Amino acid sequence: MENWDVIIIGAGSAGLSAGIYAIRSGLKTLILDEKLAGGTISDAPTVVNYPGFAEISGGELAEKMTTHCRKLGATIHDLEPVNELDLMGDTKTIKTTRASYEAKAVIFSTGSHYREIGAKGEKEFRGRGVSYCGVCDGPFFKGKRVLVVGGGNSAATTILYLSGIASEVVVVHRRNSFRAEHTMVAEIASKPNVKVLWNTEIQEIKGNKQVNAVTVIDNTTGQSRDLAVDAVFVQIGEAPNSQLAKASGVETDEHGYIKIDIRQHTNILGVYAAGDVTNHPVKQVGTAVGQGITAALEAYVHIRRPYYRK
């Protein structure tokens, strides 16, 4: 059983920022991630709103944060998913696919994931025409006919991005108007190769090796029909990666986001959360960074009990 001061679950912007501060505070720090270190920001083609970098690719920013954290001496185990947690005692135990660990404090920075529509064929064709990230997979469908599901800001961003790559973008939205920024809605209306099907939902995604059609249903008339498309980009929002935390007694809100206070404390002593997995109203790189820093310094206070905070 390996012993650590703090174990940070999730190596995205929040977790890496927590790591930087935990290490600099002298805490023995392990960062675990089921995927590669870097987090969701790695998928962003361009980041223009992380203060200090007027323009940088998401991949480069993720790489800079990871290197920064490693350079200071943090141990990062990527591709090591956590299977089981016991958070209730003074010593927390964490079992992963590879080992068992003990820690005095745990920080959840597990982020969020894309929501699925739940249509027939969605899981089957994932990675074979079904995608949740336009900027990741869009370029594979140059000159093809693609479909976007959704009507919020993430859908609008993806529609605009794909309209410059695909020959035609069909949008399927269950409501009769977008819920996105007005400037984006206006820009979508001006694109001749974007066609919007209002009040419409996906019933089934079909294909052979790859997606080649969808069955859609008009939710006002109940009529369904098939459309030939080469890809389906699902953009109906995100959900927090909080199942493991919740199962270990960490309190979440009605949408599953971990409830935090202004100091990133959860309902369990010695357990903190930061970034997209929390119920903080803002989900941005810069806010994830600030929350990660706070979580690490609060873990430090909990473990070391310094003179200035008893």
Next chain:
Amino acid sequence: MENWDVIIIGAGSAGLSAGIYAIRSGLKTLILDEKLAGGTISDAPTVVNYPGFAEISGGELAEKMTTHCRKLGATIHDLEPVNELDLMGDTKTIKTTRASYEAKAVIFSTGSHYREIGAKGEKEFRGRGVSYCGVCDGPFFKGKRVLVVGGGNSAATTILYLSGIASEVVVVHRRNSFRAEHTMVAEIASKPNVKVLWNTEIQEIKGNKQVNAVTVIDNTTGQSRDLAVDAVFVQIGEAPNSQLAKASGVETDEHGYIKIDIRQHTNILGVYAAGDVTNHPVKQVGTAVGQGITAALEAYVHIRRPYYRK
């Protein structure tokens, strides 16, 4: 009377981050600062804990944030102090030394300032041997005998920094032990050119054109004596720049820090605070950035009332 959507008072890390997000949200945004844009971080010789920059000078980081904010289209008026505020109505009015403005929301990001000891001669010799920033002014006293007042982390940092520049560092501390990180305390003890006077306070700072001596008093015996020194570095902490906010009805804690909730709201509708001026427990560049972003997006919600937050 100029009309703006949001006026941000203070162009440090918090204010500039708020500016970046306010502008990108389409708000007509004015940032005011009584000094030059950049904020306190400008004084730091090296920053190693702002995630993404493994090492950067404070001046360069401040410059990058300022340029980032200006590039996106924010209007920054530096060297324009605010004299008077009326925050109570839906429309806030702000009078500066140069003009009067109206805004729908106000963000306080006014930071904090160094505490003074209140000794005779302190104000008189400020800038002529009395300094509040070791890394700014230390290099002027190479090979000289300097004095540091204080015993916390900022004092310890300054003592170590100056011990590499000055011939001798005399430390005057009113208690009988440091309240600083253990590693720093141990490092101070190992420096042959650092001499600590415990239970001692400064009564007077003396000189002609420049500081040349101090009168110190032993607070256990009441005995005073003069010491020849070339500079006095006061490092006894910071206090928030919240006088104007407080006078305008913004609620502060017992130390004068503006009380905020998790969304950076103050007690007044349409008025937000971010960064070192707030009662958030962590005062770091990364946390100021996160708070500035949140404050701007909450101001946006207040002004535009978008579909997703009524």
